[in-house]
Amino acid sequence: MGLLALLRKLKSSNDKELRILLLGLDNAGKTTLLKNLASEEVDHITPTQGFNIKSVVSSGFKLNVWDIGGQRKIRPYWRNYFDNTDVLIYVIDSSDRKRFEETQTELDELLEESKLAGVPVLIFANKQDLEMAASADEISSKLGLTSMRDRDWQVQPCIAREGEGVKEGMQWVMKKVNSRGGGKKK
Structure with a gap:
């Protein structure tokens, strides 16, 4: 089930808009x-050199997702996209254990940004189908999330290519947004 179908199931106030920032290495x-x-089709994907934006409108809800490239040379530009963020989605390659320290450093820097203060964080623990994939609990521990008290957060195991776990993560996002007042009026 895609995001459009999920949004149709959720009840929301009319004319609401969400800005979701999608980051990760x-x-x-x-x-x-x-x-x-x-x-959309996921068979042929190339590395993002700048950013992608997708907007979906359904049931009076406009969801704007900003996907910013994760290459080291692009990361300093992430801060240009922090304004008015309602939810931060951080994607991790769960099988790339060599980069857990690097991803923790980047996530810690994001969480210290004043423009992202209090913004709920959904961490998609991607590539769960690979043999070396870390569990959600292990990722929570490695990233030091269990001590985070200044915002809501969730680690959601997923396989993005198959869509497995994606719906559950987005349901968590919508639950958090609805509990906080449901986004911004257009």
Whole structure:
């Protein structure tokens, strides 16, 4: 089930708009996840050199997802996209254990940004189908999330290519947004 079908099921106030920032290291699966959310083909995906934006309108809800490239040279530009973010989705390659320290450093820097203060964080633990994939609990521990008290967060195991776990993650996002007042009026 794609994001459009999920949004049709959710009840929301009319004319609401959400800004979702989709970040993570290169090769984590951000663009694959975004294409899956938009119910697009995921067979041929190239590394994002700048950013992708997808908007979906359903049941009076406009969801704007900003997918920013994760290459080291692009990361300093992430802060240009922080304004008015309602939800941060951070994608991790669960099988790339060599980069857990790097991803923790990047996530910690994001969580210290004043423009992202209090913004709920959904971490998609992607590539769960690979043999070396870390569990959600292991990722929570490695990233130091269990001590985070200043915002809501969730680690959602997923396989972005197959769409497995994506719906559950987005349901968590919509639950958090609805509990906080449901986005911004257009």
